[in-house]
Amino acid sequence: MQEKVGLSSDPDSGKGKSKMSKHITHGFHLVKGKSAHAMEDYLVAKFKQVDGHELGLFAIFDGHMGHDVPDYLQANLFENILKEPDFWTETREAVSRAYRITDSTILEKAVELGKGGSTAVTAILIDCHKLVIANVGDSRAVICKNGVAKQLSVDHEPTTEKEEIENRGGFVSNFPGDVPRVDGQLAVSRAFGDKSLKKHLSSEPFVTEEIIEDDSEFVILASDGLWKVMTNQEAVDCIKDIKEARSAAKHLTEEALNRRSSDDISCIVVKFH
Template sequence: MTGKEILHKMKEKVQEKVGLCSSTAESGKGKSKMAKNITHGYHLVKGKGHHPMEDYVVAEFKQVGDSELGLFAIFDGHLSHIIPDYLKSNLFDNILNEPGFWTEPENAIRKAYRITDTTILEKAVDLGQGGSTAVTAILINCKKLVIANVGDSRAVICKNGEAKQLSIDHEPTTEKESIENRGGFVSNFPGDVPRVDGQLAVSRAFGDKSLKEHLSSEPDVTVEMIGDDMELIILASDGLWKVMTNQEAVDAIRNIKDARSAAKRLTEEAVKRNSTDDISCVVVRF
């Protein structure tokens, strides 16, 4: 093995151990210590935009006291990579530091999302005017899955071969009334997607201080208990979902046992289908 190959292997090991990814680390994998059959993998591909990679991923199993938490997330930034990077570093800590997390995780997540967004807005001078969507998944002791999201990154599970979406795509057209009630408007120009105030293509997001009066950062939260019929979870940014249906994504990787290979397969398929956006994907296999 050459020195270059050794360095590449060492880099891969570091990425797998840390489980955090930015534009400089494109893939990694890991597994649960509590249930050896539960593994995760992730893969990112930069889009064709003339800006730095704006997708960030968290994927790790973490021991907290006597419990094990699987922490997985996709943060898809717009107008900046700074806010998704901030979320990667802070959102899960804020969630786990909420006093009620272990008894009422859904409420703790909602509160942590609000606190995090408030902090981002207060630090707008340092963090900038951009924003980020988020989809987070917390797997508690391999038994309980709590999904939360703002924006259009998506969480999909597979049970007995059937895809089931656990997040809600927050699109301007579906939340037009609430946007207008806040004093905003939804544009719908020919050849373009609907946008809040003619600017943002999602109706909920972290940050976006200039639009915040008309946007929400309130997450939708869903709880799913893990049964014997659970096969896998997919978290991905809209760079994937713009070109693939939930069932197509599940069908594409259902028979791929290695989670990182499955995540890579999805990003490759999205590129093949001419997705031009940044594409990030996390796969958790049971």
């Protein structure tokens, strides 16, 4: 189900490293939540040589109402991004376009992939120097620089995008004891898929770039199963003294469980030292 990376025989845990810089490593760990349905978190974590460059490809896909959409994203989203002709010259635009194209394909395949959807956060590390982050939904990317957490993605929540949702003819519910939801159903305002809600949802990603410098220590990518119970700074503090990337990712998931997170939790840590 998950992408196996490194020498681990455990599909829910793995690690790898850059060939270009021996200091850059990654590790990941996934834990299924307490719900009755199958695991709906999928991830990608690997280094790949493309056109004479090294790319670190990292992503968290947190599905809802089934695992078919995150499974499809795991297999296709990076491929679609790298197929964009201007990927090397206009990377941010290429990523945005590939997100849109991928979402259109998912909607066309709704009979096969079902009515569910998925959030996404993707990080592409180009030649160990430039990090391009994109996201839809509430899976999040956070970088640690000199011990300080800096969020690189945007949580797309119904309350913050209420006006846009209403302009498209939708509504944001706010029932007591529940989180705000688009049309009373979905707790994020942007996602892949979700054909029945698509008129009121966006799949336009937030995209940003970050240059990796000497003060850049590591990046955390994780699904909301982690962020519901930890602040960005708490997550950074939790692993700042753990040298090995996979151990750091595992420690974060364990800490989220200790804090009573009941959701699926997936986490990738990319270390720059």
